[in-house]
Amino acid sequence: MGDDGEGERDRGELHHLPKAPFSVHARGVQLLDRGRLLDGQYIGLSAFRSLRDISGSLYTFLLIQGWLSVWSSLITIVSVAFFAYEPPNGQAAAVDWTVPAFAVLLPLFGLVWWGFQRREGALRDLADVKTLVLHISLAHRDWLPLGQLPPGHALTVQHTLHLLLESMRSYFLPSRFYSREYPYTRVKAGMMQVAQHRAKQMRRLTAAFRQLTRCTEALRRVGLGDAQAAQLAAWAQQLHAAVERMANVKEYRTPQGIRALVRCYCTLLLPVFFGPHYARLRSSIHLVYALFLAVVLNLAIIGVLHCAMGLEDPFDNLGLDGIYIDEAVFDIEQAMKTDEDAELVGSGARGGDVALRMPPPPGPPKPFPPPNPTLTADERRGGGALASAERRYDARSAEGTGLRGSGGSGGAGGRLPTVLSTA
Numbered sequence: 001m002g003d004d005g006e007g008e009r010d011r012g013e014l015h016h017l018p019k020a021p022f023s024v025h026a027r028g029v030q031l032l033d034r035g036r037l038l039d040g041q042y043i044g045l046s047a048f049r050s051l052r053d054i055s056g057s058l059y060t061f062l063l064i065q066g067w068l069s070v071w072s073s074l075i076t077i078v079s080v081a082f083f084a085y086e087p088p089n090g091q092a093a094a095v096d097w098t099v100p101a102f103a104v105l106l107p108l109f110g111l112v113w114w115g116f117q118r119r120e121g122a123l124r125d126l127a128d129v130k131t132l133v134l135h136i137s138l139a140h141r142d143w144l145p146l147g148q149l150p151p152g153h154a155l156t157v158q159h160t161l162h163l164l165l166e167s168m169r170s171y172f173l174p175s176r177f178y179s180r181e182y183p184y185t186r187v188k189a190g191m192m193q194v195a196q197h198r199a200k201q202m203r204r205l206t207a208a209f210r211q212l213t214r215c216t217e218a219l220r221r222v223g224l225g226d227a228q229a230a231q232l233a234a235w236a237q238q239l240h241a242a243v244e245r246m247a248n249v250k251e252y253r254t255p256q257g258i259r260a261l262v263r264c265y266c267t268l269l270l271p272v273f274f275g276p277h278y279a280r281l282r283s284s285i286h287l288v289y290a291l292f293l294a295v296v297l298n299l300a301i302i303g304v305l306h307c308a309m310g311l312e313d314p315f316d317n318l319g320l321d322g323i324y325i326d327e328a329v330f331d332i333e334q335a336m337k338t339d340e341d342a343e344l345v346g347s348g349a350r351g352g353d354v355a356l357r358m359p360p361p362p363g364p365p366k367p368f369p370p371p372n373p374t375l376t377a378d379e380r381r382g383g384g385a386l387a388s389a390e391r392r393y394d395a396r397s398a399e400g401t402g403l404r405g406s407g408g409s410g411g412a413g414g415r416l417p418t419v420l421s422t423a
Helices: 002-015 040-063 067-085 098-142 153-172 187-221 226-251 256-273 275-279 287-310 325-337 377-382 385-401
Strands: 343-345 355-357
Touching: 067 256, 067 275, 067 287, 098 153, 098 187, 098 226, 098 256, 098 287, 098 325, 153 187, 153 226, 153 325, 187 226, 256 275, 256 287, 275 287
Parallel strands: none
Antiparallel strands: 343 355
């Protein structure tokens, strides 16, 4: 009896203990909602959603096909028909798939894996960019009292960060014509245009990082601690490194030799040399079935190839699994402008733009800070030294000098510039 009383007391103490979260489902126990076993509406909706997903998958499968699929299907049909009827009795044989699987399909799936690894790395770098830009903006605004900040400091930092983000948008959004296809026509002219655009946007990015360094030095002169200044410098360095890693993903491709091997085998060689494998189904089943099976299997292989090709440049917004850099940049801009009470409504001229409806200010509007006395009148009107430098560069380009290097050589065929002065 004593033991029973002690057990009851222990159970009572356990009953009054606070409940802790514990998941049996995470430990392998399957969940079963018995109340929905006889719920006809829930079962019907589940069946409808399943059919909808199947139809959506079929639509996506057809959407990723292209002209490469058309040419490969035509070659497959001609190959199967030839081996089924020529010579008069036909030539049919069972072909082993082991060698093509290792020689073609394994590199093909390797391309898909490399493409997704590149995209995931770019997403991680983009997350770093969003985080660092916001924290740099907040640090320049909040780490010193408002009255201690240099005149116009907050506006200068905001302008610099917006120039940085706009340069990222202009750099990453345009597609590269050599990302998915082999550039055999107008190679030199097209490459020069891409190189000139890339050089201009990278100079704008570099100028923005220089200006961030100057802003940090300005805070140090008015009392920012060395540890905080070092933290801001480290954040700027990490931001620059993340942008450069994203630029490497934008500019460089997966191994070109493997891409050429896979495309050649999937489009030409496999349909031709596996014609006898499908032609032997003519005698046992029917020629139509043989043609249908050959085309469907070939479309599956070409579809995987298209998936790999679509991931070569994840920033151009042409593939189904890319990175829409404009949306990410817009999120950063709004995070710097608004607080948690801001409401996004409406739409702008572009699909990614929205209007802002801000709550009314609690009191009369505060006057703008006085202009920076170190800036010229032209630089004040244009937003600072960065805008003035950009206008000087655009004026030189409009005169027909093209992109100039530090040595002063002009023309479209001149050396790409390496230094852009913002002094």
